[in-house]
Amino acid sequence: MKKKQRVVVGLSGGVDSSVAAYLLKEQGYEVIGLFMKNWHDDSVTISNECPWLEDSNDAMLVAQKLNIPFQTVDLSEQYKERIVDYMFREYEMGRTPNPDVLCNREIKFDVFMKIALDLGADFVATGHYCRKSSFQKDGQTIHQLLAGKDPNKDQSYFLCQLSQEQLAKTLFPIGELLKPKVREIAAAQDLITAEKRDSQGLCFIGKVRLPEFLQQQLAPKKGAIVEIPSDFEGYKKGAEISEEKNLQTLSAKTQYQKNDGTVVGTHQGAHYFTNGQRKGLGVGGTQEPLFVIATDVEENIIYTGQGKSHPGLYRRGLFVKKEEIHWVREDLVLKIGETMEVMARIRYRQPLEKATLHQTRSGLYVIFTKPQSAITEGQFVAWYSGDELLGSGVIS
Structure with missing residues (x-):
């Protein structure tokens, strides 16, 4: 008999990851739930809004209900180093970072993924609203990152920095579902998270009062x-x-x-x-x-x-430095002098806009057909073909 494939699910204590774990179990995987505790500073979180204890408790109750093993991993050190310190550096330079994109690249699909693979996992899974598909090209397997089916919840933008290696090991069990359906499944399974409202704020430091958070490190000056x-x-x-x-x-x-x-x-x-x-x-x-x-x-x-x-x-274009261009689809990388027609967005939730990529020696220009409002340094531009996210870069 074939051994079940093992999947480690990042249980955040929210409804999306709870249903992801349930669906994987239904699909016959051996599922392990892992809750990540990340750095957080009580003096700047809006205290009742960042109940990581409550979240880890909810995650544990979901794991009990689904009868899957559960553990908590403390990633606060890596989180502080890779996300928080980075944010302060960016703000100091007058840029506006996107912690959620980084958190996925640096924590969930790097530090967390390594822990999962050490636990003998074949895959990691998250409750993100996006989909993955794979095909063969020149004898290689190519993985595609696709938008989630729910247009209101598509989170592909937040995963715009993932690599082929990371995608190969990832599952997105709820990507085909609409949010109301996810809640319905959670309620039918009597999961404690069924009615829980969606978490807001910095990845999972909770809701942070940003000016105060920054003031601790960056002194006010008139x-x-x-x-x-x-x-x-x-x-x-x-x-x-x-x-x-x-x-x-x-x-x-x-x-x-x-x-x-x-x-x-x-x-x-x-x-x-x-x-x-x-x-x-x-x-x-x-x-x-x-x-x-x-x-x-x-x-x-x-x-x-x-x-x-x-x-x-308003501005029609933006520039991404050579070292900050990231292609999810490495097989489509542009050569110097090449261009590509794409749809692009410069922030989460922004409708996709027509644009042309121009690869030059110094980096990549993204020129939009219509001028874009508030193009912001430090944020990510992501480009798509249809519902596939092809690549992204830091706006310089």
Whole structure:
């Protein structure tokens, strides 16, 4: 008789991973539940909102109900090193990191995966809303990362940094299901997580008060909030020159000086703000709300513009440095001078937009057909063909 394949499921104490574990058991796998305890700092979490104890307890109860072995692993050290410290470094440089994408790349599908494989697992599984499919090409197995069936819950973006090796060992049991169906299965199996609301916030530090979290490491310092008029000279782009120059122009951030606008208020530190942000500026009396259009952490200035349609919020292109380009589909990597028509997004939940990839010597330009709002350094751009995520990169 063939030995059952062993799958380690990351049980987070939520409904998605609970149902993932149940489905795998139904499919005849030998299932082990593992709860990851990650770094967290009680002084900045909104205390009742980050009940990792409650979560690990729920995960344990689910494992008992499904009659599968369960254990907790403490990954706080790796989490602090690879996620938290990285976040502070990024904010300090005036970039806005995406901890969820990193958390998947560095923790769930790296540290956690190694632990699972040490436990003799054939696969790891998570409760992500995405799908995997595989096919043969030139005698090799190629794994595809596909969007989840539920358009409201598709989480492929968060997995945009996964590699072929990681995908080969991963299962996404709920990717074919819609969220209401997942809750229905959990209720039918009488799992304690059936009604539990979805977790928000930083991967799994819980809901963090970001400014306070950052203030612990990055000292507040007072600076000016400058409003830039919408007819600012710098928005008039010159005539097109060579192609690479043109790509650079389309992807370039507009540069501002303090005297390009009017000082309208003060702030406590430019590195606490991000492009497109509207809340927390504390400046009133403008006709339309002010949005952050740029931050300068060197000079400690925040540049703002009035209203959602301010030209300072929009750009048609972005650039990804050579070392920060990541192809899930390694077989499709572009050579220098090649282009590819794709659909792309620059943040989770954003509808996919038409774009063209241009591979140059220095890196990859992503040029959108329509200007995009609040392209933000440090965030990830992910590109797709149909519902397949092909690759991603850090916006530089």
